[in-house]
Amino acid sequence: DVSNVDAKTSHRTHTFPGLFNVAAFVPGLITPNSKDLAAATEAAVSAGFTTSIVLPTAISNSISDRPSLEQARSNALAATHCNIALGITATSSNVDSLDKELQAEVKLLFIPSSTPLSSVAAHFSSWPAEKPIVTDAKGSELASVLLLASLHNRTVHVTDVRSKDDLILISLSKGRQLKVTCDVSIQSLFFTSEQYPGTTSLPSAADQKALWQNLDTIDVFSVGSTPYCLAVESGKLASSESGVEEALPLLLTAFTEGRLTLDDIRIRLHDNPVQIFAIPDQTQTHVEVIIGRKTPFSKRSQCWSPLEQTSVSGSIHRVVFHGQTVFLDGSLFPAALGRDVSATAVAHPT
Amino acid sequence: DVSNVDAKTSHRTHTFPGLFNVAAFVPGLITPNSKDLAAATEAAVSAGFTTSIVLPTAISNSISDRPSLEQARSNALAATHCNIALGITATSSNVDSLDKELQAEVKLLFIPSSTPLSSVAAHFSSWPAEKPIVTDAKGSELASVLLLASLHNRTVHVTDVRSKDDLILISLSKGRQLKVTCDVSIQSLFFTSEQYPGTTSLPSAADQKALWQNLDTIDVFSVGSTPYCLAVESGKLASSESGVEEALPLLLTAFTEGRLTLDDIRIRLHDNPVQIFAIPDQTQTHVEVIIGRKTPFSKRSQCWSPLEQTSVSGSIHRVVFHGQTVFLDGSLFPAALGRDVSATAVAHPT
Numbered sequence: 242d243v244s245n246v247d248a249k250t251s252h253r254t255h256t257f258p259g260l261f262n263v264a265a266f267v268p269g270l271i272t273p274n275s276k277d278l279a280a281a282t283e284a285a286v287s288a289g290f291t292t293s294i295v296l297p298t299a300i301s302n303s304i305s306d307r308p309s310l311e312q313a314r315s316n317a318l319a320a321t322h323c324n325i326a327l328g329i330t331a332t333s334s335n336v337d338s339l340d341k342e343l344q345a346e347v348k349l350l351f352i353p354s355s356t357p358l359s360s361v362a363a364h365f366s367s368w369p370a371e372k373p374i375v376t377d378a379k380g381s382e383l384a385s386v387l388l389l390a391s392l393h394n395r396t397v398h399v400t401d402v403r404s405k406d407d408l409i410l411i412s413l414s415k416g417r418q419l420k421v422t423c424d425v426s427i428q429s430l431f432f433t434s435e436q437y438p439g440t441t442s443l444p445s446a447a448d449q450k451a452l453w454q455n456l457d458t459i460d461v462f463s464v465g466s467t468p469y470c471l472a473v474e475s476g477k478l479a480s481s482e483s484g485v486e487e488a489l490p491l492l493l494t495a496f497t498e499g500r501l502t503l504d505d506i507r508i509r510l511h512d513n514p515v516q517i518f519a520i521p522d523q524t525q526t527h528v529e530v531i532i533g534r535k536t537p538f539s540k541r542s543q544c545w546s547p548l549e550q551t552s553v554s555g556s557i558h559r560v561v562f563h564g565q566t567v568f569l570d571g572s573l574f575p576a577a578l579g580r581d582v583s584a585t586a587v588a589h590p591t
Numbered sequence: 592d593v594s595n596v597d598a599k600t601s602h603r604t605h606t607f608p609g610l611f612n613v614a615a616f617v618p619g620l621i622t623p624n625s626k627d628l629a630a631a632t633e634a635a636v637s638a639g640f641t642t643s644i645v646l647p648t649a650i651s652n653s654i655s656d657r658p659s660l661e662q663a664r665s666n667a668l669a670a671t672h673c674n675i676a677l678g679i680t681a682t683s684s685n686v687d688s689l690d691k692e693l694q695a696e697v698k699l700l701f702i703p704s705s706t707p708l709s710s711v712a713a714h715f716s717s718w719p720a721e722k723p724i725v726t727d728a729k730g731s732e733l734a735s736v737l738l739l740a741s742l743h744n745r746t747v748h749v750t751d752v753r754s755k756d757d758l759i760l761i762s763l764s765k766g767r768q769l770k771v772t773c774d775v776s777i778q779s780l781f782f783t784s785e786q787y788p789g790t791t792s793l794p795s796a797a798d799q800k801a802l803w804q805n806l807d808t809i810d811v812f813s814v815g816s817t818p819y820c821l822a823v824e825s826g827k828l829a830s831s832e833s834g835v836e837e838a839l840p841l842l843l844t845a846f847t848e849g850r851l852t853l854d855d856i857r858i859r860l861h862d863n864p865v866q867i868f869a870i871p872d873q874t875q876t877h878v879e880v881i882i883g884r885k886t887p888f889s890k891r892s893q894c895w896s897p898l899e900q901t902s903v904s905g906s907i908h909r910v911v912f913h914g915q916t917v918f919l920d921g922s923l924f925p926a927a928l929g930r931d932v933s934a935t936a937v938a939h940p941t
């Protein structure tokens with residue numbers, strides 16, 4: 242795929258449609274006056290993500306009612322460089338307070354791991370059928386959620402899958418016509434717990450191998466909270482930008498190594514997210530990348546990266562958002578053109 | 592249903608077929624030279640149970656391989672007063688060692704709660720389709736097992752259900768054509784955790800109420816480990832006889848109070864156990880009970896009972912086992928006529 246005309250400068254460009262991060266983790270999401278959400282969207286656009294679905298669960302708090310939703314929206318007013326969609330978190334006490342209006346205003350319901358089973362069941366019963374349900378449950382908690390999804394005939398998207406067992410469970414469920422989809426954090430595909438002893442958010446090398454062997458079962462690649470947690474647990478600087486700019490360079494390098502096709506990437510960062518989350522597709526929006534030019538990994542963000550002092554074979558050249566260049570050769574343009582698309586829902590024919 | 596001719600002596604007799612305890616707990620099941628199994632079968636026959644399916648998990652050990660199965664069989668040689676059926680316990684390491692022969696020799700596979708999900712899946716894949724699988728998993732672990740049962744298209748019997756949530760999960764699963772059945776410990780129907788503070792094996796009063804309200808979902812009444820655990824946690828004398836002789840007096844008293852029909856009892860102590868566990872029905876075997884004569888609860892066993900100093904309205908008059916009276920008016924006949932029926936399997940037409 243790479244031109245061989247000039248070995249030293251051999252590279253190519255490729256254009257993706259605007260990409261989706263379906264699990265953006267924003268630590269200060271509902272902290273009053275936090276700039277974390279604004280920073281997350283700057284990092285997103287710089288990384289080719291023109292839409293970020295924001296995980297409604299932050300550090301020690303979450304969007305779980307109207308006041309917390311309004312706080313996140315107020316933080317979004319600071320500056321939104323990409324489109325964002327906000328969800329709401331299921332708790333054991335908020336099933337009755339999620340009224341029709343609140344349901345209509347958010348993109349999805351997030352069911353965190355360790356939600357009591359009876360609460361999970363209550364939320365499955367009352368959440369509107371046409372709106373996505375997302376969970377980060379793992380192990381037997383994941384099995385519980387999948388059973389309840391099956392019993393309530395509901396779709397469910399599993400975010401941050403990182404073990405072989407969970408992937409098998411999802412794969413078996415898909416085989417039984419259970420309407421389940423899943424994403425894997427991009428860092429889980431490239432770093433292991435063995436490489437970062439004492440950290441808890443990466444797969445083991447054996448689990449990572451299983452992820453690569455079962456790529457067909459993985460619908461979406463996400464950023465998620467893994468990069469943030471990895472940085473924190475490693476005692477490094479972490480922020481809402483952690484891991485975002487690493488995403489495409491890692492995936493494009495894997496392409497140059499023959500481990501992924503460009504279609505694999507587009508399907509999991511654009512086609513499937515649009516479908517699963519019923520997000521309106523963005524017109525006049527695309528991402529130009531450079532592939533095959535080996536360069537030191539560079540980023541705008543100041544926070545720590547596992548790619549520091551590493552060479553990668555892919556980078557973002559330009560991001561065009563609604564017809565305007567918003568990122569070019571490392572520079573982010575100041576205009577914040579993003580919108581809150583939480584309430585939009587577009588049924589894409591499958 | 593009770594004759595009113597003579598109020599003072601108003602009582603009636605009723606004849607049940609030989610009854611089944613589908614979850615007999617024997618603390619010293621595989622302790623060398625233990626008499627626990629023999630004592631359990633004496634208590635069983637005295638209580639109208641002419642067959643006991645023995646839980647293969649005892650105190651701190653379990654039947655999980657050939658040596659432990661042989662030890663239990665050796666203990667059974669001491670004296671078996673009722674028919675017994677032994678099972679085998681799933682562990683995270685024995686899936687490959689349960690060979691065809693071992694599978695054929697036991698009645699069922701028991702999957703204890705807290706078995707790792709991957710082991711549960713492996714056992715579901717390899718256990719013969721025609722042999723029962725039983726679990727005492729609860730909460731999200733139960734949900735996991737039910738999901739795996741569904742994914743593997745397997746039947747599963749849930750023993751010792753004691754919460755409303757678990758019963759709802761089972762009820763929903765039955766509604767979705769999942770092949771699941773369940774039993775409730777008889778003591779869970781009559782005693783609550785509020786009555787025995789600090790104990791962990793009884794339902795709360797609220798959960799107990801839900802059990803009674805959803806009797807249709809409960810396929811079987813069992814004895815289980817609840818009586819043993821209740822006695823131990825109360826600091827009272829406990830043994831493999833704990834709770835066995837209380838079973839029918841409690842149920843028959845509930846009948847006199849209009850809370851159960853005699854059919855309810857027969858279906859859950861005979862018809863359904865025969866069906867679910869593919870046990871050969873016993874000929875010339877029946878249990879004569881006296882109903883409506885209020886008497887202090889009496890038993891052969893020396894161990895503690897929550898019915899001590901309580902009056903009950905039902906008692907065992909006579910137990911006939913294979914044509915011979917083996918129990919009459921409080922006296923157990925010495926002949927040990929029971930057989931090990933672990934390997935038998937009879938398909939009953941549904």
Ligand SMILES: [Zn+2]
Nearest residue numbers: 254255256503
């Ligand atoms: Zn191309």
Ligand SMILES: [Zn+2]
Nearest residue numbers: 258259522523
């Ligand atoms: Zn598109």
Ligand SMILES: [Zn+2]
Nearest residue numbers: 527529559561
């Ligand atoms: Zn362009």
Ligand SMILES: [Zn+2]
Nearest residue numbers: 558559569570
């Ligand atoms: Zn350029």
Ligand SMILES: [Zn+2]
Nearest residue numbers: 604605606853
């Ligand atoms: Zn009768």
Ligand SMILES: [Zn+2]
Nearest residue numbers: 608609872873
């Ligand atoms: Zn019978």
Ligand SMILES: [Zn+2]
Nearest residue numbers: 877879909911
């Ligand atoms: Zn008779």
Ligand SMILES: [Zn+2]
Nearest residue numbers: 908909919920
């Ligand atoms: Zn008599």
